[in-house]
């Protein structure tokens with residue numbers, strides 16, 4: 645894939661799994677919450693997981709999925725407090741800071757665009773100190789739609805004007821890349837290594853990278869050609 649940074653003004657970046665290690669979120673929802681829930685109700689961990697995973701699944705692709713207040717009320721647990729108990733697991737992926745510095749150095753508009761709830765955002769920005777690298781930090785909860793909804797990107801454009809054909813989006817969700825593609829966002833990059841504890845999964849449709857260092861051109865140029873890592877036919881541009 646060829647990338648010419650002269651053709652890009654705006655960079656939209658997802659948070660969980662893209663800039664930050666998804667291991668924190670996986671561990672939190674799939675282990676820490678069930679363990680606490682099991683203790684509270686005197687049931688086994690396996691029973692708690694079965695009940696909770698079904699509940700989580702029922703809210704996939706909606707804003708409830710990431711709404712801490714929704715889950716606190718539904719599960720009878722203080723979800724923000726539980727997050728703080730394991731916040732030592734919040735971690736920035738390798739080469740993210742280098743990439744953000746490259747973008748700032750070249751005057752790109754850089755926005756964090758996430759489905760994460762305001763309380764999660766606050767915790768993660770405090771732990772990672774990434775906040776100052778962005779022009780704006782936008783939670784889908786403030787726009788009233790998740791990124792999985794194709795209407796999301798139009799609503800985002802009302803808040804932060806951007807030209808879709810001069811915009812790059814980095815995401816670990818193929819669903820969100822697909823809705824962005826429908827809206828006409830031109831440069832779509834899939835992050836295949838969303839969790840440090842899980843194997844990389846390349847996208848069959850979008851160009852996949854493991855680390856953002858792949859998008860930093862050699863010094864003195866703004867153009868780069870990124871070699872395809874596995875399946876040449878999967879190129880989308």
Ligand SMILES: [Mg+2]
Pocket residue numbers: 658659660661662815816817
């Ligand atoms: Mg993500």
